[in-house]
Every structure is written in C-alpha cells, then in structure tokens.
Amino acid sequence: xxxxxxxxxxxxxxxxxxxxxxxxxxxxxxxxxxxxxxxxxxxxxxxxxxxxxxxxxxxxxxxxxxxxxxxxxxxxxxxxxxxxxxxxxxxxxxxxxxxxxxxxxxxxxxxxxxxxxxxxxxxxxxxxxxxxxxxxxxxxxxxxxxxxxxxxxxxxxxxxxxxxxxxxxxxxxxxxxxxxxxxxxxxxxxxxxxxxxxxxxxxxxxxxxxxxxxxxxxxxxxxxxxxxxxxxxxxxxxxxxxxxxxxxxxxxxxxxxxxxxxxxxxxxxxxxxxxxxxxxxxxxxxxxxxxxxxxxxxxxxxxxxxxxxxxxxxxxxxxxxxxxxxxxxxxxxxxxxxxx
Ligand SMILES: Cc1cc2nc3c(=O)[nH]c(=O)nc-3n(C[C@H](O)[C@H](O)[C@H](O)COP(=O)(O)OP(=O)(O)OC[C@H]3O[C@@H](n4cnc5c(N)ncnc54)[C@H](O)[C@@H]3O)c2cc1C
Numbered sequence: 289x290x291x292x293x294x295x296x297x298x299x300x301x302x303x304x305x306x307x308x309x310x311x312x313x314x315x316x317x318x319x320x321x322x323x324x325x326x327x328x329x330x331x332x333x334x335x336x337x338x339x340x341x342x343x344x345x346x347x348x349x350x351x352x353x354x355x356x357x358x359x360x361x362x363x364x365x366x367x368x369x370x371x372x373x374x375x376x377x378x379x380x381x382x383x384x385x386x387x388x389x390x391x392x393x394x395x396x397x398x399x400x401x402x403x404x405x406x407x408x409x410x411x412x413x414x415x416x417x418x419x420x421x422x423x424x425x426x427x428x429x430x431x432x433x434x435x436x437x438x439x440x441x442x443x444x445x446x447x448x449x450x451x452x453x454x455x456x457x458x459x460x461x462x463x464x465x466x467x468x469x470x471x472x473x474x475x476x477x478x479x480x481x482x483x484x485x486x487x488x489x490x491x492x493x494x495x496x497x498x499x500x501x502x503x504x505x506x507x508x509x510x511x512x513x514x515x516x517x518x519x520x521x522x523x524x525x526x527x528x529x530x531x532x533x534x535x536x537x538x539x540x541x542x543x544x545x546x547x548x549x550x551x552x553x554x555x556x557x558x559x560x561x562x563x564x565x566x567x568x569x570x571x572x573x574x575x576x577x578x579x580x581x582x583x584x585x586x587x588x589x590x591x592x593x594x595x596x597x598x599x600x601x602x603x604x605x606x607x608x609x610x611x612x613x614x615x616x617x618x619x620x621x622x623x624x625x626x627x628x
Contacts, residue, residue, distance in 0.1 A: 305463070318549075356479050438553055443497055444512060446512050446513060473520070500540070570588050579606070
C-alpha cells in the first residue's frame with residue numbers, strides 16, 4: 289500500500305481502518321488481504337477516476353453502481369430456500385450442527401446440537417473451519433495444532449433509528465478517525481429507499497470489530513447503543529436529530545484473519561480436509577477465505593456440481609481463480625461483488 293499510494297495516503301486511508309477491522313498492526317497483516325481487496329488499483333487510476341469519472345475500463349475496486357435486492361440481501365437466500373422447497377428439498381433453520389462424524393477419513397453423518405445423529409451421502413459445511421476440525425474424529429495432532437493457529441474476528445452491528453432523513457448521501461462511510469471506535473456506518477435508505485418502508489426515519493448500522501476477550505464484545509446491548517449514539521453525535525452527522533431506538537446484533541467469527549503466517553497452518557488444515565471423503569467446506573468461515581457473497585455462493589454452486597456432475601472444481605482456490613471459472617461456466621455471480 290505504501291509502495292502504491294505513498295506513506296501519507298496509506299496512513300490516512302488504510303492504516304487506522306484496517307487496524308480497527310483486524311485488531312492487529314498492519315505490519316502483522318498478510319499482503320494477501322490488500323492484494324485481494326484492492327486488486328491492482330494504482331494512485332494514477334484512482335485520481336483519473338475521481339477527475340474524469342470515465343465508465344470505460346473502470347477498475348473493479350471503484351464501483352459506483354450495483355444491483356441490490358429491493359428487500360435487502362436476505363432476499364437472495366429466501367428465494368433459494370423457496371426454490372429448494374419447491375423442488376422437494378428441505379431447509380432446516382435454527383438447527384445448529386455440533387459436529388460432522390467421520391470414520392476412516394470418510395464423513396458419514398452429522399450430529400445436531402440436540403444430540404440427534406443423521407447420516408448423509410455428502411456433507412457441505414459452512415460452519416467456521418476451526419469448529420469443524422475441532423469436532424471431527426481422529427484428527428492428527430499436527431492438524432489440531434495448525435487449526436488452533438487460525439483465528440477469526442467478530443463483528444458487532446449497532447442499528448440506530450434516527451428521526452430524520454437524508455442523513456448523508458453515501459451507502460456507507462468508512463471511519464478512519466482513530467478517536468472513534470466504529471469502523472463503518474451504513475445508511476440503508478441509500479441502498480434502496482424501499483428498504484425503510486418509506487418511513488420518515490432512517491436506520492443506520494454502526495460496525496465495531498473485536499476478539500472474544502475484548503471489553504467491547506462483552507458489553508451489554510444498552511451500553512453498545514449508548515456508545516453508538518455518542519459516536520454518531522461526535523461525527524457531526526446527526527446534528528439535532530433524535531435517536532429513537534437501537535438494536536444490537538453480535539456476529540461471532542465473521543472475518544477470517546489473514547495474519548502473517550496464516551497460510552502455513554491453513555495449508556495443513558486444507559490438505560487434511562481435502563482427504564476427507566464426502567465432505568466439502570465452503571464460504572467465508574467454512575473455507576477461511578475472505579470472500580464476499582458472490583464468491584461464497586459460487587463455492588456452494590461448485591460444491592454441488594462436484595457432487596451431482598462429478599466435476600473436480602478446486603473449491604479452495606475460489607477468489608483467486610474465480611475469473612477463470614467464470615469464463616468457462618454459464619453461472620455468473622457478478623453484481624453482488626461489492627462492498628466490505
Ligand atoms: C456487516 C457485514 C457487511 C457485509 N457486506 C457485504 C457486502 O456489501 N457485499 C458482499 O458481497 N458481502 C458482504 N458481506 C460478507 C458476506 O455477508 C459474506 O461474505 C457471506 O455471507 C459469506 O457467506 P457464507 O455462506 O460463507 O456465510 P453465511 O452467509 O454466514 O452462511 C453460513 C451459514 O452457516 C450457518 N452455520 C454456521 N455454523 C453452523 C453450525 N454449526 N450448524 C449449522 N449451521 C451453521 C450459519 O448460520 C449461516 O447461515 C458482509 C458481511 C458483514 C458481516
């Protein structure tokens with residue numbers, strides 16, 4: 289980043305935000321993160337885009353328009369559920385799986401948290417990879433050790449209802465200021481106005497990130513709402529606007545941390561899991577890939593193709609090799625690939 293943009297821009301736009309997000313010094317962050325997220329954007333391209341706003345040959349990182357479901361991103365998954373059920377499949381919600389049971393390197397069944405065990409021919413796991421490996425049977429010591437070196441970062445979303453409109457014109461603002469704990473604030477009305485039921489109020493979500501032992505992760509909902517209120521006031525974005533309600537959602541293990549040296553233990557875990565028959569792992573936490581929704585969905589599609597059509601897609605390489613797949617396949621996932 290310093291090489292591409294210079295130290296000053298790096299310290300203003302990259303350092304503080306990234307350190308809030310990952311909770312480690314940028315010196316500890318693996319270069320994979322920047323390579324994947326900022327692709328090959330250069331200072332020259334960023335300036336050219338800002339000055340001339342050309343639509344031609346626009347860099348992937350500089351998206352200013354994208355399709356978004358009118359009822360929010362959850363609609364995509366609701367439609368999938370409807371499709372599955374219409375075709376005779378079953379979807380069980382709120383049914384946590386405690387472990388995948390394997391014998392002789394073959395996954396044979398799952399055990400639900402309720403204790404019930406069910407046998408399946410194939411299992412595709414999107415639970416955090418660390419949880420999966422920890423609970424598999426007869427995992428070699430070296431793999432357990434490697435697995436314990438992979439870590440995840442948690443997210444806390446604090447939603448605030450603001451009694452006003454047009455708070456700010458952006459979808460979200462990235463908050464670099466080091467005197468504020470929040471890292472990003474999202475204004476849902478600016479994604480699709482209908483999402484707010486045409487009410488006169490505005491819902492915003494403030495994002496905070498933490499590890500399990502951090503003080504903020506243990507704070508009560510009420511304390512978090514108070515923190516969010518005071519930080520929004522401090523930004524100057526809600527002058528004179530009343531905050532009439534708040535709601536907190538805590539998402540554990542939602543970012544795989546690309547800390548320097550992570551590749552070695554991940555490779556050991558990947559090699560082991562690749563040898564477990566009838567088991568595929570997919571998704572952001574499932575495969576420890578800092579994917580967006582498009583790549584996560586594509587991993588699911590490809591895992592299904594491997595099972596139903598006998599293809600041999602390498603699910604571990606999605607993100608890096610995704611464009612190559614897109615060229616060959618009729619399935620495209622573009623349009624969702626924004627954000628974060
Ligand atoms: C605040 C925020 C903003 C984001 N913004 C964007 C954006 O703008 N654009 C974008 O493309 N992406 C965005 N993302 C990322 C996107 O949400 C993820 O990349 C995507 O959801 C990952 O898909 P997944 O299938 O891996 O995980 P999920 O969508 O989380 O699905 C995993 C599923 O596995 C289930 N599961 C986990 N453990 C178990 C278990 N033990 N038993 C049973 N079920 C289990 C979970 O309940 C969940 O339903 C955002 C993420 C966050 C947190």
